[in-house]
Amino acid sequence: MTMVNPSDLIADKAAKGLTLLLCHPGVAEEQITVEFGARGFRKSEPCIYLSTRLPAEGIRKSWSMITGSNTGLKVVDGFGWRTGAFKGDIHLKSLGELNVISRTLKSAAPNSTPYRLVVDSFSDIMLEREIEACLMLYKDLAAFLKETGGRGLFAVSAGTHPDWVEVYLQAWADVMIEVKLERSNGRFNTIARISKARDIQSNPSWINFKPTPEGFKPRQPEKMLSEERKFDELQHLFRYITLEEALEIGVNQLKAGSSLTALIASGIERKPQKLLPELFKSARDAVMNGASVKMMFSVTDSNLEVVKTLLRLGIEVRHVKPGLNQILILVDEGVIDFAFMGKSGIYSTHKPIVEQVATYLESVWAEAQKAEDRLQELEKGVESKVTKIFGDGEEAYKFFRKCTDSARHTLFFATTEMGLERIVRGYSYKELADRGVKLRGLAPITNRNIELTRLLSRYGDLRHMENNTIRIAIVDDERVFMFQAMPEGPDPESGFQNMFYSNEEQYIDAFKRMTETLWKRGISAKRWLKVLDAVEKITSTISPDQLFNDLARISSELTDSEIGMAANYDKRTRSFSTPILYTLPTGMIRDKTSTDSINRAIKIFYDELLSGETVTLANLSGHRDFNGRQLGASPLKSLLAVPIINPVTEVVGFLAAGNKKGGRQYSRSNKKILKFLAQKAAIRIQLLIEEFQKFFPSLGSK
Structure with a gap:
């Protein structure tokens, strides 16, 4: 150290x-x-x-x-x-x-x-x-x-x-x-x-x-x-000591009639140190002689008898949150500051340091819980409020499984693309669902985990969140876990090192607010699986005409819109081609009056689409460039349009949806879906250009 x-x-x-x-x-x-x-x-x-x-x-x-x-x-x-x-x-x-x-x-x-x-x-x-x-x-x-x-x-x-x-x-x-x-x-x-x-x-x-x-x-x-x-001259203010020396100093100070206040690392009060019995005996004698002896540590089921023994000896005991890694002891003559996980600590009798530590320990003591109250909580099964980081992966994993397996109402998780596999292997999701536990999850849903998504969707509500890297679990809205590493390795304990855990309301509320925001932005697994199925169809299409027909239909179906549109950009004319139009439930629009009216309306937004912008309008007639006399009675009332941009950032077309069912506005998820389709369409168009240039000259390299 x-x-x-x-x-x-x-x-x-x-x-x-x-x-x-x-x-x-x-x-x-x-x-x-x-x-x-x-x-x-x-x-x-x-x-x-x-x-x-x-x-x-x-x-x-x-x-x-x-x-x-x-x-x-x-x-x-x-x-x-x-x-x-x-x-x-x-x-x-x-x-x-x-x-x-x-x-x-x-x-x-x-x-x-x-x-x-x-x-x-x-x-x-x-x-x-x-x-x-x-x-x-x-x-x-x-x-x-x-x-x-x-x-x-x-x-x-x-x-x-x-x-x-x-x-x-x-x-x-x-x-x-x-x-x-x-x-x-x-x-x-x-x-x-x-x-x-x-x-x-x-x-x-x-x-x-x-x-x-x-x-x-x-x-x-x-x-x-x-x-x-210089700071080096501070060295004379303290000396390095071992744990045995630290306990020996405490014993000697108590025998000399000194008062003692100790903030003790979790677990040290039940370690088999040979000096602990002597320390407790000296503390009892000091109390009998009128000295004040106070001890603070985490009171748990594993040290109940020790706590009761200390209380019988007349020693004041208070409960602090677990997770401490420090022993801090204040006696009349000095301060012992010892890191429990290390091999040495320090001992100082320098008055300013003693005064500062005394002030610090007074504040901790004032906020700590009386041991008697904590004992009553443990007898009633009340869990202590705690926020800690588990350094040991095995301990963290066992605690996490204990908490998730005993979930009563809800289990929420957010994980990575490959983290779904860990969920299937590590969670008792079937048993939880059978017990009525509501399972909700956020993860990137891709072709790599599509079957796992289908499996988990049988037992809970899953949503797609693109590029998610947050790894969180919330159990019964009472416990929150956050993982630093990727819990996706072959060993059960992998990824659980430095796991964050809390059951305190302030952290629970904060994480719930964050995850609810993410949840609202997610896309239901059922809908996203349809998107992936549609992408698979797009990427297997070998006909350019069929590709744009499919894009128009898919744009309509996946956004719950009455109208779907798709068009390529013609470099020779420097404009978009006449869009292919699709409407539910009749299919491709063939009526010339309707198609001409929609085409005139969509042309208003060509400049925005060519600049790479997404166009969203809840009410087309409210647009500044809308001219009712010119457009006539257009069937197009609302619009969501996204450009198709190829890998070299050129606009090669667009796809759009119009007239959201029920007069609703287009949502964030609708935009994500169309943008995702546009990305996949751009890749397919590029391949078609390379393979079928002679059949697709309007998208050539001229």
Whole structure:
């Protein structure tokens, strides 16, 4: 276990991967982010810097002041889109195009050289698009950094996003550092602390630091250390100890009459440590002599007898949420700070540290639940409210299966394309359905999982969501699970490492709101299976005429419209050909008066279609260019039209639907279906052009 201060952690000593920088108002995070990149420059690690808050020239100026060089920095300009004035090496014309951001940053990263990636600020990106889509981008970039050996720093503004968003961001970060301003002696100081770091042990105090030409120099408040002394001199304020030494210190302090307050990692109170009985005996003696002994840990079914024993000894016990990995003990003479999963901790008698820990433990104690109340809950079968991340995959898998198999009312899941196979293998979906549990699921439905979709659709409600990468399960609207890795491997436990779990209302409500939004945007499996069947027919068509006949019919049927249309673009005349029209239930429209009227109406939108735009109108007569005298009594009342765009971004036709049944408006799913059909039609048209050029000259390469 390593003792690290935030400035060193930001600079060099964090594990490769993603560091989340949570900045409170007033913090000039660009000083930290540029310094992070500059430290890499000194190690010959190039820096890719996405800036949304400062113009590119400001980043370059700070860079050159620190490094004395104009090299080693590549600025991705996400600031210039606000004014249209781009100054960076790479331009982002919008922060809302998340796929463009991902592709840009990945392509800018070197293939074999260690590098650094800075995003300042990721909060700006989350303000431009749906949060769930931004979180997918965040997770994708975190995985990319690990795969490529990069070191990333993503700045996020504290307090600007819901709590569950910050929990999600922390879950996928390797390190989290919180930075804020503190007013002391009439001036503001920038202070930071490590809130989360793998394999790093930090004391809970805030570290005060300042930027200098040589980088960040940590400084402690005057009551701890003068600004001139280096952080290394803090080493005399603590010493490293083992777990046995930590318990021995506690025992000796109690024997000397000291009071004791302990925040204990889950499980330590039932570990077979030889010193625990002596610790409890010393605690009992101290209480009898008038000392105060308080212990906080997770009270569960497995340690009920220990809790009852402590209460009988006169020791005050309170319940805290499980998932702790730290032992923090306060005695009159000092502080023991020990990471339970590590091999060593620290012991300090420095007064300011003791005071800070005392304040922290007082706040935890005030919020903790009395052990007596917790015991009553356990006897009644009431589950403790908890939010945690399971580090062990096997433990996470067993807990997840226990919860899903015992579902009473509902089970919702969102998974990936191949994740449906894991659902079939890992969920007791048949038994759940037989018990009346309502099963709902979101996943990309493709030809690769079409049979699994048909199978699961027998037992629940499935919806298609294109390119979904979120992996979530919600049981009975009472428990939520989120998975970091892909739970799709051959082993049952694969993908369950670092599983997020919560049964607290704030997280349940947040995830339910998010998933309900996604659910509304999904397309029913029944309808999407029809789309895939239609695509299969399109891709097997060998006649151009038959292709457009099919497209017109399918456009009508899959959007519940009275009219379907399809037309190709004629390069020679530079206009669309006369559309093929199809109407339900009579089939192809042959009446010349009707076809002429519809053709004149659709021509209004040719320019928009040629520019690649989708046209949606609930009331055609309300269009600014509609001329009733010219169009006559057109049977076309409403319209949804999408261009067919080939792989080289040329418009080669369009397909459309008109007059939604019941006078309804065209939905988001209707647009997705027609766009998907247009993509597949474009591929088929391209193949027909190549194979049957002589039969299809209007779509030639002239």
